Amino acid sequence: GAAAKPGRGVRSVAGQLGRICYFHTSYFCLPTQPCVMDNKFFAGPYGDNRLDFVEEFIHFEPLVNRSQHYKWLINQHAHSGLFQIFVLEQGGGTVLSQEKRLPFAAPGYIVVPANVVHGFEYQPDTRGTVITLSDFKLEHLTRTHPDVITSLTRVYVGHATAEYFADQAVYQLLQDCLQEYADNGFGHGLAIQYLIGLVLVHVGRLLRTASPEQREPGDKSSQRYFRSFTNLIRRQYSVTKTVENYAKDLKLSTGHLNRICKQVCGKTSKDVILDYLTEQIKIDLQHTPENIS
Numbered sequence: 001g002a003a004a005k006p007g008r009g010v011r012s013v014a015g016q017l018g019r020i021c022y023f024h025t026s027y028f029c030l031p032t033q034p035c036v037m038d039n040k041f042f043a044g045p046y047g048d049n050r051l052d053f054v055e056e057f058i059h060f061e062p063l064v065n066r067s068q069h070y071k072w073l074i075n076q077h078a079h080s081g082l083f084q085i086f087v088l089e090q091g092g093g094t095v096l097s098q099e100k101r102l103p104f105a106a107p108g109y110i111v112v113p114a115n116v117v118h119g120f121e122y123q124p125d126t127r128g129t130v131i132t133l134s135d136f137k138l139e140h141l142t143r144t145h146p147d148v149i150t151s152l153t154r155v156y157v158g159h160a161t162a163e164y165f166a167d168q169a170v171y172q173l174l175q176d177c178l179q180e181y182a183d184n185g186f187g188h189g190l191a192i193q194y195l196i197g198l199v200l201v202h203v204g205r206l207l208r209t210a211s212p213e214q215r216e217p218g219d220k221s222s223q224r225y226f227r228s229f230t231n232l233i234r235r236q237y238s239v240t241k242t243v244e245n246y247a248k249d250l251k252l253s254t255g256h257l258n259r260i261c262k263q264v265c266g267k268t269s270k271d272v273i274l275d276y277l278t279e280q281i282k283i284d285l286q287h288t289p290e291n292i293s
Contacts, residue, residue, distance in 0.1 A: 040117070041080050041266030045132060046070070051082070057137045058192060060181055063088075063128040067120065076119035079112075080265045081275065083133040083152075085199070086110040087174045091126030095119070097155050107160040109171055111203050113152045115226070115265040129178055133196065136279040139234060141193060148200050153223045156207055170202045225250060226264040229257065233276045243269045 044051040045059075046066055053059050063086060067074065076096050092105035096119035104110055106128065112118050114135035135149075142148045158164070160171035177195040180188045232246055246269070247257040254269070261269045 040076070041078050042082075043080050044082070045079075045130070046074055046077060051132065053134060057134055057141075057189075058181075058196070059132040060178070061130045061132070063126065063130050066130075067122045067126060068124075072122040072124050072126070074120040074122075076117050078115050078117045078264075078266065079132075080267060081114055081135045083114045083135050083138055084112040085131040085133075085174065086112070086128060087131065087171075087178065088126070088128040090128070091123040093120055093122040093126055095155055095157060096121065102155065102157050104157045105159070107171060108167065109158045109160065109174055111152065111156040111158070113154070116153070116155060116223075118155055131174070131177070131196075134279075136276065138196075138200070139230075141197065142200070148197075148204050152200065152204055152207065153227065154207060156203055158203075158206070166202065166206055170199055170206070173199050173202070222260045222263050225252065225257070225260050229261070229269070230272065230276065233273055237277075239277060241273075243273065246273070 043049040045061065047070075051059055072093075086109060088104065088106040088108045088110070090106050092103070095102040095104060095110060097117065106126070139149055158167035158170055160168045162168075173195050177192055177199070180191045180195065228250055229246060232249055243257065244254050247254045250257065252260075258269045261267055261272050265272065267275070
């Protein structure tokens, strides 16, 4: 059937974001003609391996920017270390996740955790905003409650209609987040982090009771081992511990752990360790008051 119309206040927020996001997305040079992507994993949005964050944490981009360029078909792929939320204001389509197809329609939202394979078939009139978050920074922000992030290992499709009250609440939080970004008022960075934190908590709760058709199948064993691996890295924060040490803790061979990392995020286990340590050092330096000479 026809997609639902945008909810109250959505058009004004979308219009402001369209103007503001243009500046931030102008850094990306999309190819003149759409092409088939050989790389399954991207360190940035689809087709890019770089991303400029706002507040070193979050990035906003109008959904139409890439979806229209790629003729409304986004091949299955994953983002290394990036967590995405698609806020849908108009149109609809289908989420592609391995062998599963999850329909969606506006108003609503789609949550795609880091390193989870996904793709999209959009209706040509689909509009909305893609919110991309640093997985490393999310883990740092939720370090006192790490289970909030570790529980988010599947795609979730939220329907912000009258019969889905909980999804409506999340959708409103996302609209508030977009409005904070558009307004750029005093303390907007802190406000956005607070709102995103609430979104993650609500979606984590919804995933615990989600129906089978709302869940991304995935290789649960590989995802579980990968999260256990990254949790060990985060908790122990050691610059001397080797891949062999972590594999032993997980009761895996180093080759098996490496294959899991390549499957889940497209990187070697050594690169996963180095990426985390590098990001953690950056965060520590940002919060160090002393001058470094």
